[in-house]
Structures are given as C-alpha cells and as structure tokens.
Amino acid sequence: MNTSFALRLTWLSWLTLLLQQAVDSWAHQAPWFIWTLKLLPLLIFLPGMLKDNLRSYIWLCFVCLGYFMILVQLMFAQSGSLLVATGLVAVVILFTAAMLYVRWRARDLRAIDESAGDIGA
Numbered sequence: 448m449n450t451s452f453a454l455r456l457t458w459l460s461w462l463t464l465l466l467q468q469a470v471d472s473w474a475h476q477a478p479w480f481i482w483t484l485k486l487l488p489l490l491i492f493l494p495g496m497l498k499d500n501l502r503s504y505i506w507l508c509f510v511c512l513g514y515f516m517i518l519v520q521l522m523f524a525q526s527g528s529l530l531v532a533t534g535l536v537a538v539v540i541l542f543t544a545a546m547l548y549v550r551w552r553a554r555d556l557r558a559i560d561e562s563a564g565d566i567g568a
Contacts, residue, residue, distance in 0.1 A: 450555055453548035457504070460541035461496070464514065465489050467534040474530065488513070501552060504545045511542040 468485040477485075488510050495503025518535040525531050 450548065450551040453544050453551055456544035457541060457548050458496075460537045460544055461489065461507075463537040464534060464541055467530060467537055468514075471530055471534070499552075501549050504549045508542055508545050508549075511538050511545070514538045515542070 465486065468489070469482070472482045472485055489507075492503045492507045492510070496507070514534070515538050518531060518538055521528070521531045522535055
C-alpha cells in the first residue's frame with residue numbers, strides 16, 4: 448500500500464513539475480534550447496521509471512535538488528508567482544515521494560528475495 452501510494456505520488460509530482468517547467472518556458476517565450484535545458488533532465492529518467500529501475504528514481508532525486516535550488520531563487524525573485532510556487536511544491540513532493548518509493552520498493556524486493564531463498568533452501 449505505501450509503495451503504490453509513493454509511486455503514484457511520484458508520477459503525479461513528476462508530471463506536475465514537467466508541465467510547470469513547460470508552461471514557464473512557454474509563458475516566457477523561451478527559445479527551444481531553454482525548453483531542452485528545462486525539460487530534458489526530467490525526460491531522461493522516463494524510460495527507467497517506466498521499467499521500475501530504482502536507480503533512475505535515485506538519480507531523479509539528485510536532479511530534483513537542482514530544480515529545487517532554481518525554484519527557491521525564483522520564489523524570491525517572483526514572490527507572487529503561482530507558477531513558481533506550484534513548481535516548488537511539486538519538486539519537494541517529487542523528491543520526498545521518489546525517495547520513499549525507493550526505500551519501500553527496495554525493502555519489498557529484499558523480502559521477496561529472502562522468501563525465495565527460504566523456499567529454495
């Protein structure tokens with residue numbers, strides 16, 4: 448139950464952050480290479496996330512820290528921006544949910560391995 452909730456929350460916050468970054472780029476009429484710089488770091492992890500690769504989720508947490516730093520700076524520069532606040536909330540939830548998903552999923556996989564080892568012994 449906890450694992451599936453963390454996974455759903457991770458996907459929801461990942462999608463929210465991706466959309467927030469796209470809307471922010473669109474609102475500021477950013478050129479294509481800025482769109483690429485903002486969206487590619489999130490999209491790189493999509494194949495690994497779809498395959499349930501825990502390392503992809505771990506690295507996604509590291510990348511979230513970069514988005515967090517940028518969004519905190521923007522929060523001070525554009526204090527009334529709902530778009531920036533949405534991105535900041537999304538990145539905090541994404542980091543937390545992905546971290547918890549990795550922890551709980553790894554625990555579940557270890558339990559499966561241990562029970563398979565008990566059956567084979």
